[in-house]
Every structure is written in structure tokens, then in C-alpha cells.
Amino acid sequence: MGLACLALPPRFLPAAHILQGILLGEFRHEWMAVCIIVLLVALGLLLAVFHVSDRRIARLKNFAKRIAEGDFRPLPAESSGDPLAGLAAAMNESAARLERTIGSLSGERNRSSAILRSMVEGVAAIDAHERLVFSNRAFSEILNLDPANIEGRHLIEVVRNSELLGLIRRALRGEEGLQSDIAMGIVQQQSFAVTATPVRALESAPPAVPGILPESGSGESAKPRRENPSGAVVVLHDVTELRRLERVRQDFVANVSHEFKTPLTAIQGFAETLLAGALEDPRNNRRFLEIIREHAARLARLTDDLLKLARIEAGKLELEFLSVRPMELIERCAETAMLKAGHKKITLAMDILPELPAMRGDSGLLRDVLQNLLDNAIQYTPAGGRIEVSATASAREAVIAVADTGIGIPLADQERIFERFYRVDAARSREAGGTGLGLSIAKHIVEAHGGRLWVQSEVGRGSKFYFSIPLAN
Numbered sequence: 001m002g003l004a005c006l007a008l009p010p011r012f013l014p015a016a017h018i019l020q021g022i023l024l025g026e027f028r029h030e031w032m033a034v035c036i037i038v039l040l041v042a043l044g045l046l047l048a049v050f051h052v053s054d055r056r057i058a059r060l061k062n063f064a065k066r067i068a069e070g071d072f073r074p075l076p077a078e079s080s081g082d083p084l085a086g087l088a089a090a091m092n093e094s095a096a097r098l099e100r101t102i103g104s105l106s107g108e109r110n111r112s113s114a115i116l117r118s119m120v121e122g123v124a125a126i127d128a129h130e131r132l133v134f135s136n137r138a139f140s141e142i143l144n145l146d147p148a149n150i151e152g153r154h155l156i157e158v159v160r161n162s163e164l165l166g167l168i169r170r171a172l173r174g175e176e177g178l179q180s181d182i183a184m185g186i187v188q189q190q191s192f193a194v195t196a197t198p199v200r201a202l203e204s205a206p207p208a209v210p211g212i213l214p215e216s217g218s219g220e221s222a223k224p225r226r227e228n229p230s231g232a233v234v235v236l237h238d239v240t241e242l243r244r245l246e247r248v249r250q251d252f253v254a255n256v257s258h259e260f261k262t263p264l265t266a267i268q269g270f271a272e273t274l275l276a277g278a279l280e281d282p283r284n285n286r287r288f289l290e291i292i293r294e295h296a297a298r299l300a301r302l303t304d305d306l307l308k309l310a311r312i313e314a315g316k317l318e319l320e321f322l323s324v325r326p327m328e329l330i331e332r333c334a335e336t337a338m339l340k341a342g343h344k345k346i347t348l349a350m351d352i353l354p355e356l357p358a359m360r361g362d363s364g365l366l367r368d369v370l371q372n373l374l375d376n377a378i379q380y381t382p383a384g385g386r387i388e389v390s391a392t393a394s395a396r397e398a399v400i401a402v403a404d405t406g407i408g409i410p411l412a413d414q415e416r417i418f419e420r421f422y423r424v425d426a427a428r429s430r431e432a433g434g435t436g437l438g439l440s441i442a443k444h445i446v447e448a449h450g451g452r453l454w455v456q457s458e459v460g461r462g463s464k465f466y467f468s469i470p471l472a473n
Helices: 002-007 010-068 083-118 137-142 162-172 240-275 285-313 326-343 363-379 426-431 438-448
Strands: 122-127 132-135 178-184 190-202 227-238 322-324 347-351 359-361 386-393 397-404 453-458 462-470
Touching: 010 083, 122 137, 137 227, 162 178, 162 190, 162 227, 190 240, 240 285, 285 438, 322 326, 322 363, 326 347, 326 363, 326 386, 326 397, 359 363, 359 462, 363 386, 363 397, 363 438, 363 462, 438 453, 438 462
Parallel strands: 347 386
Antiparallel strands: 122 132, 122 227, 178 190, 190 227, 322 359, 386 397, 397 462, 453 462
């Protein structure tokens, strides 16, 4: 444009300059308009990108919240390939792994909880603040508590036994290997073997800072992490029956020793007396020998009863099941008992229907049961008393009863008279030559037949023993 102006005649130069200015101004305005349009378009695109990114970030934020609340549904896959898409994929993978981990832990917890809740031992977990965080049904039943309203309560509200409470508190203080036998209950005491163990949580060590080493003199790097009790676990195992069996065993050994010692002492004493010169005494030697024979016979009866009881309890009792008529069984035993009853002027009566159905049992062993009941009735019934034997039958079993007008049995002893060597009147039983095993043997025999043996008694008014045997049909 400048060159063209130079070629023009001088008179046209002012007009050329004016035209050049006009063209340059229009060009600048067009360039500015184009730049503004480009900027507006770029700004719109940038705002659109920001809006899309903001929506995607908000979606990732909501996804993180859902994961925190336990909702692990994955985000839809994105194909953009930008960093946000990579972040979404990484979060989906983390959520899937977290879901699998939580599912595995929940399964383990449920299995452990099911095992603990089905245990017959009482199990409970207590936190460091002495609050119950877990207990199974057995624990609630032992403490007579409502299982639905026990967890979360303070220990002192749940445990009323001071010894058990002290044991748990010692475990919460960190003591190891705590075991004890504790008796609980007022009306009917139960024995429990209690084990209390502290639960320890490891305190995390502070994270190491790169490039900074601990001071060599401080020794912090060599110290192990401290263990602090964060709670305790207590287990209660019911050992009532075990302790009862231990007492029975101890009583059995003591009773057997006593029962053998009395006749053996008598035999030894009278034998030494005979050897010391009484053998030449015609007035006493025979009486001493009869006493020796009597105590030897008592030893023989005791030994036979012990062997029979051991055979029964070992399951080696051989039963020959046949049809046994109650009438025949009672008549045969009554014939034997009649002579003993006559010596004491005791009336022995029978109340039996002849058409009673037959029982299924071993006739010899059933005779032993009935004979033992009759002998006991005669022994504990004073002169001039009465004994009555009766029999009834139902659709499935026959029941034979022996009633007497004797001294009776106290209520506290009625549950124990079927134990070995247990006697209500020990001195009188030994004087009569009893071993204290008859009722125990009788009960085992009746139970081996599928029946039961029980007693009803009142002190001063007599006793009535019953035993049932299934019918032959």
C-alpha cells in the first residue's frame, strides 16, 4: 500500500493516506472480532470440560461415601483413558478387594460366633472398661440372665459371685494362667472350673521418618512394642457331675476299706485268741469259730456284691430275657421272706391279680431285686409291723411295689439310698449283715431291663419301693 502511494502523483497522496487508514482500521476490527470469538469458544470448551470433570469427581466422591457405608457396587467403566478414568478403575478394584476381605472376615466371625454360641461351656468377653461385649447362651444360663439383655452391661451388674468377679478383674490387669474352681447357686450348688485370660492389643510403634535415625544411646529401636490388656475372656465349665463322681469314688474307697476292715479285724482278733490258748477252752472255742465263720461269710457276700456291681457297671451283665409272670415271681420271693418275717412277728401280705400279663426279663435277676426289697423291709420294720407286696400293669409295663410300716426314710436321704454303701441307719444295717450295695445293684438290674426303681417314704410311717419292668408283648 505504501509503494502504491509512492507511484501516485503528488496531488493524489492525501487521498491515498486516507484510504490506507480506513483499510487498516477495518482490518484491526476484524482481527479483534476473530480473537474474541476464539476466546469465547475456548472459554466455553473449558467450562464444558470443567463441568464434566466436576461431575466425574462428584461421582467418585459419592462412590467413596458408598464404600464407607458398605455399598461396594462398582462404577460404570469409562473409556476416556484420562487420569480420572484410571482413578475410577483403581477405586473399583479397591472396592472389590475390600468387599471380598470384609466378606471373608464376616464369614470367619459368624463361624466363630456360631461355634462359641453352641458350646456347652459358658464363654464371655469383657472389655477394658469391664463391660460385657460377648456372651454365649450357656454363660447366660449359668448366671440366670436374659441372653437378649446381657451384652453391653457392666460386669458388676452381671456377675454376682465375688470370687468370679475378682478372677476376671485380675485377668483385666494382665495376669496370666488364672484358673479356679468356683461354686455357684444357693438352693442347688453347681461347681465350675473357671479360666480367665487377658486379651492383649499391641501398641503400634511410631512410623520411621526417612533419613532420620534414632539416637544410638536412646535404645528406642531395640524396644519391643508394648502389650496392653484390652479385655479378658472367661470360660466356665460345669464340673458338678465330675466333682460328684470324685466324691463318690472317694466315698467308695473309704467305705470298701471300712467294710473290709471290720470283719477282717474280728477274724484276726478271734484267730489270735484261739492261738493264744482259747482253742483248748471247750466253752469258748466253738463260739469263737462261729464268729470267725460269720465274718468270713460277710466278707464273701461283700466280695460277691462288689464283683456283681462291677460287672453290671462295666456292661458285662448277661441277661436272659424270658416271660416272667409277676404272680410267680412274688410268690417265690415271699416264701423265702416269710421265715424272716415270722421271727419278727411281721405280717407279710400280697395283693396281686393272677391275670396280670407277663413281664420280659431275667427271672433270676428280678428275684434278686424283689428279694432285696423284701429283706430291707423286714430289716427296717419293727416287730408287729406289716409288709405288703402288690403288682399292677399298664399298657406297656408292670409295676411291683413293696410297702412296709417301718421307720421310714428322711426326704434328704431318698435320692441317695441307691448309691453304693449309702445307709440311712449305718449301725443297724451292719448289725444285720448288710453290705450297703443291695439297692445300688437292684437299680442297675432294673435299668438294664429298661425299667426304673423309685421310693416314696415318710419318717415314722414307713416306705414303699416300686420297680417297673416292660411287658413281654
